[in-house]
Amino acid sequence: MIAGFSTTSGRFDWTGFIFAILLAIVIAVPLLVVFTWAFTEVWRYPSVIPQKFGLRFWDQTLSRADVWEALSISLRLSATVTFLSALICLPAAYAFARMKFPGRDLFFLSFLASHAFPKFGLLVAIASIFLQLNLIATFWGVVLIQLVGTLMLMIWIPVAAFQAVDRRMEEAARDVGAGPLRVFWSITLPQAFPTIFAAVLLTFVSTFYETEGAWLIGAPQIRTMPVLMINFINNQVVIQYGAVLSVILWVPSFIALMFARRVIGTGAFAKGFGA
Amino acid sequence: MARLTIDNLRKAFAGTVAVDDFSLDVADGELVCLLGPSGSGKSTVLRMIGGFEQPSSGAIRIDGQDVTRLSPERRPTGMVFQSHALWSHMNVFNNIAFGLKLRRLSRAEIRDKVEHALELVGLAGYGTRQTFQLSGGQQQRVALARSLVLEPKILLLDEPFASLDQHLRERLREEVRDIQQRLGITTLFVTHGQDEALAMADRIVVLRNGQCEQADAPDVVYRNPQTQFVAGFIGQMNFISASVEGGRFLHPDFMLPVNVPDGPAVLAVRPEALDLASAQADQGAIVLRSTDFGSHIMVDLQLRDGTRLKAMTAPDQRWQKRASVHLNVGQFALYRDNHLLTIGQPVGGSEQAPEVEPALSV
Numbered sequence A: 001m002i003a004g005f006s007t008t009s010g011r012f013d014w015t016g017f018i019f020a021i022l023l024a025i026v027i028a029v030p031l032l033v034v035f036t037w038a039f040t041e042v043w044r045y046p047s048v049i050p051q052k053f054g055l056r057f058w059d060q061t062l063s064r065a066d067v068w069e070a071l072s073i074s075l076r077l078s079a080t081v082t083f084l085s086a087l088i089c090l091p092a093a094y095a096f097a098r099m100k101f102p103g104r105d106l107f108f109l110s111f112l113a114s115h116a117f118p119k120f121g122l123l124v125a126i127a128s129i130f131l132q133l134n135l136i137a138t139f140w141g142v143v144l145i146q147l148v149g150t151l152m153l154m155i156w157i158p159v160a161a162f163q164a165v166d167r168r169m170e171e172a173a174r175d176v177g178a179g180p181l182r183v184f185w186s187i188t189l190p191q192a193f194p195t196i197f198a199a200v201l202l203t204f205v206s207t208f209y210e211t212e213g214a215w216l217i218g219a220p221q222i223r224t225m226p227v228l229m230i231n232f233i234n235n236q237v238v239i240q241y242g243a244v245l246s247v248i249l250w251v252p253s254f255i256a257l258m259f260a261r262r263v264i265g266t267g268a269f270a271k272g273f274g275a
Numbered sequence B: 001m002a003r004l005t006i007d008n009l010r011k012a013f014a015g016t017v018a019v020d021d022f023s024l025d026v027a028d029g030e031l032v033c034l035l036g037p038s039g040s041g042k043s044t045v046l047r048m049i050g051g052f053e054q055p056s057s058g059a060i061r062i063d064g065q066d067v068t069r070l071s072p073e074r075r076p077t078g079m080v081f082q083s084h085a086l087w088s089h090m091n092v093f094n095n096i097a098f099g100l101k102l103r104r105l106s107r108a109e110i111r112d113k114v115e116h117a118l119e120l121v122g123l124a125g126y127g128t129r130q131t132f133q134l135s136g137g138q139q140q141r142v143a144l145a146r147s148l149v150l151e152p153k154i155l156l157l158d159e160p161f162a163s164l165d166q167h168l169r170e171r172l173r174e175e176v177r178d179i180q181q182r183l184g185i186t187t188l189f190v191t192h193g194q195d196e197a198l199a200m201a202d203r204i205v206v207l208r209n210g211q212c213e214q215a216d217a218p219d220v221v222y223r224n225p226q227t228q229f230v231a232g233f234i235g236q237m238n239f240i241s242a243s244v245e246g247g248r249f250l251h252p253d254f255m256l257p258v259n260v261p262d263g264p265a266v267l268a269v270r271p272e273a274l275d276l277a278s279a280q281a282d283q284g285a286i287v288l289r290s291t292d293f294g295s296h297i298m299v300d301l302q303l304r305d306g307t308r309l310k311a312m313t314a315p316d317q318r319w320q321k322r323a324s325v326h327l328n329v330g331q332f333a334l335y336r337d338n339h340l341l342t343i344g345q346p347v348g349g350s351e352q353a354p355e356v357e358p359a360l361s362v
């Protein structure tokens, strides 16, 4: 899409323009509606804009202890899961990408297999195991279930990233005197970094928004933000509560995206997904 | 600075033998070119010396010390890769400084050395550039500086100029040769280009199927190729197949007295060793084409048995298309089963080119 704008040489790029408009409608309009609802006190049909704006529902939402509790749990969960996922998956990804060992392909497939079956069935199966292990409704129980969900992303993308690192670069580093560990730290990791960073970011965000596992294993003690939001929507017909929570939920995404832009720049970010 | 000894090196990959019983002795400060067709094992030899490939058998010694089992970071070798392999997440300065930092030099020392190395390759002031802001030739030079700054005992260059255009290649070739001479680094240089080898090398090693065909000074390799393969690989060469009977090389178009046992043989003559003389129609070879190169004229000929030849003549000699000519063979070599039988001037040849009698039978 970005290329669509920059490659125009004088002539207007209609394809790119239409594409951008469509994207804007699909993405921006719902966001705008939700955003508007969050700051609305009265909005009755058939008015196009709300009758009364205000922060009343923000006050009400933010004064609730369970919202803050949920936010804290969500952040801690996402951070823990992302950290553990990186700790497990990055070395594994490096091994898959660079080393030859018996059963390598089978092992690789098993990492991906968790996503090959209907997810909810798998979750229920895991839940019954967790019940016996007394992990239901505990922080670490939710961490475990969400961890399983992140494995594929955190393996698949970094494997591709490590494989894309030029072997000659690593050899050249060995040649000037770097040992294997130093080569990994100074050459391989920085080379693969933009892509791996994208994977970490995606993992964090997707964990933050994950609901199925969190609800099935965590309820009722461990309530994450999305789970709380579902409760709000189910129990009360006041749209504003949901809208305010949605806007709050966007915050990590926005922070993550800003951070991503600063750290890696759009070019490298795209490269992480493309090549 | 260092002497490199390679003994009976062999490398077998699954299925193929890449290097087979390769031995070489490189003297201190010598520049040796490895030359050979694609897949002949040049890179594999170099990579084994650099430590990136483990030999199946054989030994590599540097100054008498056996380094065969040492990992690359422990060897006093510096390699410049064909793809230059610069680290794209570092700028030029850091690319060159990386090895120095590993050696725990002081900042000031590192800066001095890097600047000196950049100067050496003609890139002073380029330190803060990112690698993608350099042209292909500049990238190659940074790669060279990265190796040179560590003052390796042995410099290994694997087709460092392969991706560059002819002009730049010639210039960099001169530069490398210059630096190599000034610093006196023992150097192994892999190349596809025979003119590169002829221009740079103290010695040329011709590889074929992982084996050494000949290792000699460029002029020796050019003038006295020890195998038919080398004769054909370096420079332009005409090959004429026929048989030797009773001390004479018998070809339908001419004969040559030679002093070798009877049997099939291949005569090898360089274009510049072929002299042409007018012949009556229907005799000798036929001129197919002549191309004027300014300094000389290249004449394409066809013998009556279909063999194509090239002859280099003085620019004042003009040969008409389809003209008939006699061949006067000067310096020649005779091979049988790829091995040299004899080399030299036709018997009795002295000042003037010997007359070659037309064959009796057609």
Ligand SMILES: Nc1ncnc2c1ncn2[C@@H]1O[C@H](COP(=O)(O)OP(=O)(O)OP(=O)(O)O)[C@@H](O)[C@H]1O
Residues within 6 Å of the ligand: B013, B014, B016, B017, B018, B036, B037, B038, B039, B040, B041, B042, B043, B044, B045, B192
């Ligand atoms: N890692 C490898 N695994 C299997 N075979 C290999 C490997 N590396 C090289 N070979 C084989 O070894 C032989 C020699 O390869 P090498 O790269 O040394 O050739 P080369 O002379 O450098 O050729 P070029 O001029 O094309 O670079 C080739 O037949 C090649 O297919």
Ligand SMILES: [Mg+2]
Residues within 6 Å of the ligand: B042, B043, B044
């Ligand atoms: Mg090669």
